[in-house]
Amino acid sequence: xxxxxxxxxxxxxxxxxxxxxxxxxxxxxxxxxxxxxxxxxxxxxxxxxxxxxxxxxxxxxxxxxxxxxxxxxxxxxxxxxxxxxxxxxxxxxxxxxxxxxxxxxxxxxxxxxxxxxxxxxxxxxxxxxxxxxxxxxxxxxxxxxxxxxxxxxxxxxxxxxxxxxxxxxxxxxxxxxxxxxxxxxxxxxxxxxxxxxxxxxxxxxxxxxxxxxxxxxxxxxxxxxxxxxxxxxxxxxxxxxxxxxxxxxxxxxxxxxxxxxxxxxxxxxxxxxxxxxxxxxxxxxxxxxxxxxxxxxxxxxxxxxxxxxxxxxxxxxxxxxxxxxxxxxxxxxxxxxxxxxxxxxxxxxxxxxxxxxxxxxxxxxxxxxxxxxxxxxxxxxxxxxxxxxxxxxxxxxxxxxxxxxxxxxxxxxxxxxxxxxxxxxxxxxxxxxxxxxxxxxxxxxxxxxxxxxxx
Numbered sequence: 350x351x352x353x354x355x356x357x358x359x360x361x362x363x364x365x366x367x368x369x370x371x372x373x374x375x376x377x378x379x380x381x382x383x384x385x386x387x388x389x390x391x392x393x394x395x396x397x398x399x400x401x402x403x404x405x406x407x408x409x410x411x412x413x414x415x416x417x418x419x420x421x422x423x424x425x426x427x428x429x430x431x432x433x434x435x436x437x438x439x440x441x442x443x444x445x446x447x448x449x450x451x452x453x454x455x456x457x458x459x460x461x462x463x464x465x466x467x468x469x470x471x472x473x474x475x476x477x478x479x480x481x482x483x484x485x486x487x488x489x490x491x492x493x494x495x496x497x498x499x500x501x502x503x504x505x506x507x508x509x510x511x512x513x514x515x516x517x518x519x520x521x522x523x524x525x526x527x528x529x530x531x532x533x534x535x536x537x538x539x540x541x542x543x544x545x546x547x548x549x550x551x552x553x554x555x556x557x558x559x560x561x562x563x564x565x566x567x568x569x570x571x572x573x574x575x576x577x578x579x580x581x582x583x584x585x586x587x588x589x590x591x592x593x594x595x596x597x598x599x600x601x602x603x604x605x606x607x608x609x610x611x612x613x614x615x616x617x618x619x620x621x622x623x624x625x626x627x628x629x630x631x632x633x634x635x636x637x638x639x640x641x642x643x644x645x646x647x648x649x650x651x652x653x654x655x656x657x658x659x660x661x662x663x664x665x666x667x668x669x670x671x672x673x674x675x676x677x678x679x680x681x682x683x684x685x686x687x688x689x690x691x692x693x694x695x696x697x698x699x700x701x702x703x704x705x706x707x708x709x710x711x712x713x714x715x716x717x718x719x720x721x722x723x724x725x726x727x728x729x730x731x732x733x734x735x736x737x738x739x740x741x742x743x744x745x746x747x748x749x750x751x752x753x754x755x756x757x758x759x760x761x762x763x764x765x766x767x768x769x770x771x772x773x774x775x776x777x778x779x780x781x782x783x784x785x786x787x788x789x790x791x792x793x794x795x796x797x798x799x800x801x802x803x804x
Contacts, residue, residue, distance in 0.1 A: 351800075357483045358792055366462075366785075368398070369475050370455045372437075373464040379415055379438035379505050388501050391437045392416045395499050398475075402482035404497070410517075412509035415501030419520070422485070423494035429804045430494040432523035434756070435474030435530065436503035439466035440777045447779035460785045467783040469776035473529035473769055474499060476788065480795040492799060496523060500752070503530075506548070506712030507752040514752070514759050524763075524804050525725050526756055529795075531746050531768030533787070534615065539733035539794075541726060542766035544644070544745035545753055547679035547716035549689045552709045553696065555581070555671045561657075562667040572703025574671040575656045581706065582673060584699045585649055585692075590634045592649045594695045600682040602718075604645045612640050615742070625773060643747035648678040649692075676712075678747060685713035714751025723763040725802060732797040733767075736790050767798070 358365075377391035378384040392409055399407035399420035406421040415438065423430070442452040442465050450456045455464035462472065477497070484491050498521060500510055514521060531542040557574040558567075586592055604612075618639050619631055633642040642648075656671030658664035677688055693708050700706045721743060733741035746766075757764055769791035775781045 351487065353487045354483045354796060355793070357487050358479070358796075361483075362789075365475075365479050366457075369462070369472060370464075372398070372471050372475060373455045373462075373466050374453055376453045377438050377466070377501065378441050379502050380441055385415075388415045388438055392418050392499075392501055395437050396420075398478055399497060402478050403485035404481070404495075407497075410513070412502075412513055414509040417501070417510070417513055418497065418499040420497035420499075421495070422481070422491060424490060427491070427494045429525075430496060430523040431799075431802075432496045432498060432521060432526045432760075432762075433474075433477045434526060434528045434752070435477065435497075435499045436470050436501065437474065437499055438501040438504050439469070439471070440504050442779070444779065449780055452779075452781070457785070461782040462785060462788070463780060463782040465781055467781055468770040468774040469781065470503070470530045472783040472788060473791070476769065476791050476795060477527070477529060480792050480799065483792075483796065484799065493524075493802070496521065503750065503752070506550075506714060507755075508712075510752045511755045514755050518759055521760060523760070525723075526760065526762055526764045528750065528753070528764065528766050529768050529791070530750055531748075531766045532770040532772045532774070533768060534742060534744055536771065536784075536786075537737060537739055539730075539737045539739060539741040540744040540768075541721075541729050541733070541741055542746045542768060543719045543721055543743045544681070545717045545766075546644075546647070546745075546747055546749055547683060547685055547754070548676060548712055548714040548749040548751060549679065549685035550674070550676040550711040550713065551689060551692060552711065553578070553581070553673045553675060554707045554709070555656075555704050556669060556707070557704045558667070558669050561669050564665040564667050567667055571667060572701065574668050574704055577701040577704040578654065578656065578671040578673055580701050581696060581699055582651055582654070585675075585695070590632060592647070594649070594688075594691050596691050597647070597649075597688065601647065601680055602682040604641065608645075609641070611743075612638065612644075615640065644745035645680055647680050647683060650676055650678075652676055678749065679716050681716045681718045683716060685715060689713070712751070714749045715754040717750075717753045717757060717764070719764055719766070724804065725763055725765050728798055728802045729765055729767055732794050732801065735797055736794045767794070769794070 375391040377388045395418045396407045404420040404422045409416045410419050452465040534540040555574045555578045557572050653674040657668035689710050696706050730741040769787040
């Protein structure tokens, strides 16, 4: 990386941060229909940002849902192409009362940028745009052709992107795909993510009597839908967290002993995690460490449960309806449709008397595991080490980026997950933030990677 490019980044740091803050002010919540126009506004902002960075093509491309942003810069002498993926949509902000500052009024405090989307994923995607801008403004060219694919539905499972990628396979053809939407291992501890868990999600609706009933007139004679739902949910896991759905673990690919030994060398994570989360004990499936619980083991979690009277005081009713929302994080060897079907069969078989159960499927995504023998992975670890002064490790991530597996299947190119967030940055939670130390080092790492990559 040339000193002139580094100087450009330093000279324009405040201007770039102001631009990022402008981007973060847009409440592009893809899950809420009230924010449909805000999502589109964010997409249009990305288009203008790509144009400002010097890309020759930057445009909105429509989908059945929110639009995709596509950008491109190419030179006839370049023989290789890098595709950069990111997303401009963000999670809802509830509960908003737990935010220390308004989620769409970004603030910098203690060298941390607080806002919804700061780390996931507007901040990390923005870094790629600025790295490209710096090279084009200073050098007038890039060592590779570059394409950007920035979507607006990642936080709702990318429902439109599978078809988009398949339909535009030729347009997206590249030699390598880069994504920055994952965390590093910890402060000053860079990591290349080599695996993602998949996802399936369901809503469970339990119905009892035709309407809410007076608990004095009918109590004890009819089933209470909330009691029935709690009873039903309790059949899904045992006391140690092992999932009791028949067939749930069939086909699960276990980590190798070499992998497990490598995780042990990362140090004791349990005490650190308890301290970070302010809990006295951790919980998880017997026989696995906390890292393995979150990286290589599947889960089934109840994310929400509701029904009956929610207001102030007491209302003596037997609720007719009760609801729960469930998500599963899946590992290699599991298919989201198969797992959803197995859960539905389990719920049907264990439905208590006096109620009916209905399920609705929502977001899904397949797990992903990357081979690491491609030269780009060595370039990535070397780039991290040069900037951070510490060797970069190969890790997995417990979260999901559903479209990654689609990219793998359709484009058949190496996928490099080079993230710069920290696990403690509250993505999906109140007070999401991004450490500016990793914003600065992240751009420098990306520039080093681009400058030294050989395909």
